[in-house]
Amino acid sequence: MPTPQRRIWQPQLKRAELCRGWVFFALYVFFFPWLMGWVQRSYEGEFPVAHANVVYYLLIGVLTFLVLWSFLKNGFILLLDWLPENLFAFFTGLVGAVALHSLTMLIPLPVENPNLYSYPQQYLLDPASTLLVLVVLMPLVEEPLFRGLLFGTVRRYSRVLAYVLSTLIYALYCVWQFVFGYGGVDPRYLLVMLQYLPMSLALTWCYDRGGSIWSPIFLHMVLNGVHLMLALGRW
Template structure:
């Protein structure tokens, strides 16, 4: 009877999905944030930030379903067919992310993570909108793009390459906007990428070893919920 410990990797995205997906990836990373910022500046601060962010991520999530529908649908089948493997990948990813986070926390950094201050403010102003964005929409969109598309594409050629690209690109993506957050360019904020390496590595591990993008999405939801809760006053 063949072993089920390691499944051969098979591409889960169709060529059409990959083509559309990379266009969407470029728009999501490079264009959408600037458009959203321009819209908010155009209203001179009168546009409710929380509600507009919900609309922004709702549109992004809708586009993800339209672009990656067959991939996400197939992911449900993989989740059910390989449920023990996906549960194992989820749990080990959760534990691994926590352990690595504690180790990374020992590294002295020249700047503090702005999310430590922005999350409590956002939650105080709009708790439901903050939870919806961080715990529902962001994991769905980002896992589909950074694990499903980026890792899945690179994994076809090299597992190591897939890990390196998925982990580092996502970690840098999480902090690049901090460089411009205070009206000046401060490249020291790029060093904060190390704080996101444990999470990014755990999510990549979860998808690679579980096989379904939905286990990585679920893990991302839990990690974001924990991250939000840790910043709130007790």
């Protein structure tokens, strides 16, 4: 029986989706967090943080589907058409991410990862909301942007550069708020990026190898669940 040929990478986002997507990406990274912070400060005590996060990510998730609907719909078709390859990408990404994360956690850092404490606190206060945001909504929003849009755009020109940018920028996105989040600027928190590089690399590999954006979305869900369980175990 002949071996199936390796899928040839093809751009999946149309020009109109690229334009809408990059505008949405900029709003998601720079404007929406500021808006969310302003709302929380303005109505402090009236809305529990967990419930506010659910509303925030539900709205962002709806916008993600509106902006990138065709991309997400076609990605699901690709998932079914290339199911063996996507399953392979998912499981190898999962094993690689867990193994590399275990190694990076052995590296001594001058600061602790704040998420190791905030995730358990949020879970104990409101388990359902924490699981919904962390395990379901965040992957649905972040993967179409960081893998589908960022990696997919650069991948048209350079696979190596696409890997570097997608992996590093997502890891930086996970920690940049800590650098400015404690009443000053503490660049030591940039080193926490090391703990997010395995996950980011695995998600990038999963999308590149599988070809469907839904593979890294599902992998992101599983990895966030694993990280939450590990954080609860340390707390």
